[in-house]
Each structure stands twice: as structure tokens, then as C-alpha cells.
Amino acid sequence: MDRQPSPAIDTQDLNLWYGTFQALFDVNLKIKSGLITSLIGPSGCGKTTFLRCINRINERLGYVRTTGSIEVLGHDIYAPEVELIQVRKLVGMVFQRPNPLPLSIRENILFGFRTHNAGKKITKSDEDQIVEDALKRVLLWDTVSSRLHHSATHLSLEEQQKLCIARLLPVKPAVLLMDEPCSALDPRATEAVEELIWELRGDFTILIVTHNMAQARRASDECIFMLLGKVIEHGLTEDVFISPEHKETADYIEGRYG
Amino acid sequence: MFTATELNIRNQKIERRVKLLFLLMTILLVIPVILILGVLVYEGGPLISVDFLLTDPKDGMTAGGIFPALVGTIWLVIVALLVSVPIGVAAALYLSEYARDNWLTRVINLAIINLAGVPSIVHALFGVGAFVLFFGFGTSILAASLTLAVMTLPVVIVSTREALQAVPQAFREACWNMGATRWQTIRHVVLPNSVSGILTGVILEVSRTAGETAPIMFTGAAFFLPFLPQTVLDQTMAMSLHLFVVSTQVPGVPEQLPFSVALVLIAIVLTMNSISIAFRIYLRGKKKW
Numbered sequence A: 001m002d003r004q005p006s007p008a009i010d011t012q013d014l015n016l017w018y019g020t021f022q023a024l025f026d027v028n029l030k031i032k033s034g035l036i037t038s039l040i041g042p043s044g045c046g047k048t049t050f051l052r053c054i055n056r057i058n059e060r061l062g063y064v065r066t067t068g069s070i071e072v073l074g075h076d077i078y079a080p081e082v083e084l085i086q087v088r089k090l091v092g093m094v095f096q097r098p099n100p101l102p103l104s105i106r107e108n109i110l111f112g113f114r115t116h117n118a119g120k121k122i123t124k125s126d127e128d129q130i131v132e133d134a135l136k137r138v139l140l141w142d143t144v145s146s147r148l149h150h151s152a153t154h155l156s157l158e159e160q161q162k163l164c165i166a167r168l169l170p171v172k173p174a175v176l177l178m179d180e181p182c183s184a185l186d187p188r189a190t191e192a193v194e195e196l197i198w199e200l201r202g203d204f205t206i207l208i209v210t211h212n213m214a215q216a217r218r219a220s221d222e223c224i225f226m227l228l229g230k231v232i233e234h235g236l237t238e239d240v241f242i243s244p245e246h247k248e249t250a251d252y253i254e255g256r257y258g
Numbered sequence B: 001m002f003t004a005t006e007l008n009i010r011n012q013k014i015e016r017r018v019k020l021l022f023l024l025m026t027i028l029l030v031i032p033v034i035l036i037l038g039v040l041v042y043e044g045g046p047l048i049s050v051d052f053l054l055t056d057p058k059d060g061m062t063a064g065g066i067f068p069a070l071v072g073t074i075w076l077v078i079v080a081l082l083v084s085v086p087i088g089v090a091a092a093l094y095l096s097e098y099a100r101d102n103w104l105t106r107v108i109n110l111a112i113i114n115l116a117g118v119p120s121i122v123h124a125l126f127g128v129g130a131f132v133l134f135f136g137f138g139t140s141i142l143a144a145s146l147t148l149a150v151m152t153l154p155v156v157i158v159s160t161r162e163a164l165q166a167v168p169q170a171f172r173e174a175c176w177n178m179g180a181t182r183w184q185t186i187r188h189v190v191l192p193n194s195v196s197g198i199l200t201g202v203i204l205e206v207s208r209t210a211g212e213t214a215p216i217m218f219t220g221a222a223f224f225l226p227f228l229p230q231t232v233l234d235q236t237m238a239m240s241l242h243l244f245v246v247s248t249q250v251p252g253v254p255e256q257l258p259f260s261v262a263l264v265l266i267a268i269v270l271t272m273n274s275i276s277i278a279f280r281i282y283l284r285g286k287k288k289w
């Protein structure tokens, strides 16, 4: 850990309250750049909450309060001068249920890019290139290139989820947050999306929440185990799975909690 | 083995009776509507002609057509819409897309709901006080339309908000996560997907407006004006008031005339409702989820 360049995400004493209910307790994590880190833990332990802190989407709820700090690429994202839009540009998010916008495939890919480049002149061929690059990157180009103008909501769930990843790419994010990205998919589609995530490894720092132990195990470099809002264990995935330091981790991995 | 037990048979009986009861209620509900329409068409139908729609009333309103009232109603409705739709939609957008859920927004919501329940005669008095007297618009289309607008605003807000809230939250989150501002989200995703609901609500509202009498009676509608309004500061005749007048205020009106006026009024309302439904179907066909 010491030889590593500075972490992509670095949280210090992060606490979060929903009203009076405390959902995160002193979370201190350093998430390494360019790797895939999986986040596991029983339902309600705060995985989603933690993820949503990293692009500050939690603040949409008026009653959320946070203390502590989160640095992304060395910059405090809770600093007063920070522009949320810029945070979200750098930190993309993929949801549990694929949520393509009710627009065409092409418009979905261009949506983020356009919002971040509003007012600039972009030629149609530039846009075509962006769409093609993004779709190729998520291994979707061959299947959808002939129907870019069709509605994205008619794609299969697997394709929708890939599209949801693809539409983040044109604005060149550094961090991709994925909240149970495969849980709405069947096993074959899960495998395909997992493969894709592995494909993206190296170019992005990926933090992925999963309930699927096998998935965490085969598709992540590091693994974080959370319980009741606290980080219990964080280490190399193999270490966490083969020789966990804490009894709770072992219990969870062996399926002794929900 | 699978034969009905006593309990099964008893339940079946109850089931049949309950179903019959509900069916009767439904029929009871439909009968008046059909009767009303039937009577109107039977009594009022024969008088209706292009001439009836396009000529002025004659002989102390006992003969002739309804042209000024028809035109007046259209004026009133359009001006009321021009006022209430932009304000109502903007307020609904604020309440559903921007406002946080705190006590102030809750109070505002409550106020809106209560405002929707205020009787129209109260709105009429408010209209007289505010628009006719205080703002000095006099009895005019403007004052009457503003009164109608105030009266319909709460319903426009509520129906718009319902339409907005029917747009899945996931779309908004997707947009925000891509760095879109709320306005960008509204413009590109929320509005395009709720416009059918908003329009339907608005059109239904309009049709209600067209039939209101009390709010316009003291604020801008006249018993009888032999000429058409030229500006919004003129008084005007209106269908609903005209119906009231020919049914109760003038002697010697032929028996069928009020039915004919009512028939035209209902036809206006039904036409607008049909437009609204057709619109909804058309836009829903274009919806992408």
C-alpha cells in the first residue's frame, strides 16, 4: 500500500446521518487507482450510501448530513468551492436497475457529453465518432450500430446496462461507481457485464457493490467488507476471501448473515 | 373430492350479490348522464343550426342565435389559459423538481389543495375585489379571465405535479449523475415525458372553466351585448351566463331555447375532453418507456 501512487478515493472519518439515523461511521478508506474494488456486506449496511457520497448525490435529500472528507484524485470534493457538476463528470455512476433515458441509443450516449459541452460547436461527425467509441468500448457497437436511433428502453437489460456504462465514457470520468450493476440481470448477462467491467479495468478506478460473493471474488482486485455502517475489513480480494482477519467477515462470506 | 362445500356455495352467493350490487350502482351512475344528453338532444337539437351558432340573439333574447356568447366563452377561456398555464406549470415544476420537502413546501401544498376546494362564488367575490376594483380592470374579459385563472390554478398545479411525478425518478437520477442541472433534466427528460399528462390536465380544466358561471357573472360577463368584444377590457357575453339568463331571467323564451344553449355548451366541453383524450393517446404512443 505504501508504494502505491496516491489513491483515487481517499475518505477520512466519513460519517453520514439520514436525519437522526447514522448510516456511516468513521469510514476511512483508500481506494486504489485503476483497480476494481468490490464492496460487500449485508443488506442495509451502508454500501449504497457510501457509494452515493462519492459523487455527492446523497445531498439531493435535504435531511442528509455528512462530516469528514472525501478526496477524489487528491481533491476534497466537499470543499466549498467545488462545483457538483464537475464532481459528477469525474465520478460516474451505474445503478442497480439499468436506467437508460427514454431517448434514442445515440442520444443517451451524447447526453452527458452535450451537457458538459453546451454552447460548443460539435459537428455531427464528431458526435458519430463519440458514439462509436463509447459503444465499442462497452462491446455493444456490433449489436446496436444499425439501430442507433431506436429507443434505448427497448434494448435487453444487459444491453441497457452496458449502455448506461457507455454513456458515462464520453466525458472521460476517472472513477466509476457501480451499485449492484448485475443484480437485475440473468446469469449469462451478468457474466457479459462482468467481463466488460474487467475490460475497463486499468482505465478507470471502479468501485462495485455486489451481493454476489462469487462475483466479488473473481472480478475484483480488492475487497471491502462493511457491517452496520462501519468498514470491517479492506484488503486484497484473495486475502479477504481466503484468510479474513475478522470473524464477521468470515461469517458473512460463508453465508451466515443475510 | 373437488365438489363445492357449503362454505364455497355461500361465498359464491355473496359474490354474485356483491357483483350485482356494484353493477346496479354503475347503471345508476350512467342513467342520468344518458338521460341528460338524451333530453338535451331531443329538446334542443332541432333548434341548432349553423345560423343558431353564428347569429346574434334577437327580440329580447327570445329568438336568434348565440354567436356573441360563443365568442365570449372562447375569449374568456383563452385568456384564462394564457394566465393560468404558465404560472401553474412553473409552480408545479418548482414544487416537484426544485423544492425540498420541508414545512414550507408542505404548507404551500396544503394551501393549494384547500384553494382547489374554495367554492367558485368566493372566487367571484375575490375577483370583484381584486381585479375589477383594486386593479381597476372594471368588469371586463380580463377581470373575468383572471378570476377564472385564479380558480383553476390549483387544479392545474395539482394535475401538472401528478404528471411530473409519473416520470420515474430513475431518469432524473441518471441525468443528475451525468452532471445535468435540474433545468437540463427538466427540459430534456422530465417535460418531454410528462407533457401528455400536463396537457390533458390543462384541457380538462379548460372545459370546466368554460362551464363556470359564478366567477364571471360579476367580473366580466354581460347579460346581453349586441356586439363582439374588441379588447380584453371589454365586457362580453358567455355561454354559461347566457344559459342562466334565458332559462330564468327573460320572459317569453321558447321552451327549447335553453336546451339548445345547454347542448352547445356541453358539446364544447365534450369536444375539448375528446381532444384531450386523443392527445393523450397520441402522445402516449410516442412515449419511449
Ligand SMILES: Nc1ncnc2c1ncn2[C@@H]1O[C@H](COP(=O)(O)OP(=O)(O)OP(=O)(O)O)[C@@H](O)[C@H]1O
Binding pocket: A018, A021, A023, A041, A042, A043, A044, A045, A046, A047, A048, A049, A050, A061
Ligand atoms: N434515503 C434514506 N433515508 C433514510 N434512511 C436511509 C435512506 N437510504 C438508506 N437509509 C438507511 O441507511 C442504511 C444503509 O442503507 P443503504 O441503502 O446504504 O444499504 P445497502 O448496504 O446499500 O443495502 P442493500 O444491500 O440492501 O442495497 C439502511 O439502514 C437504510 O435503511
Ligand SMILES: [Mg+2]
Binding pocket: A047, A048, A049, A179
Ligand atoms: Mg444498496
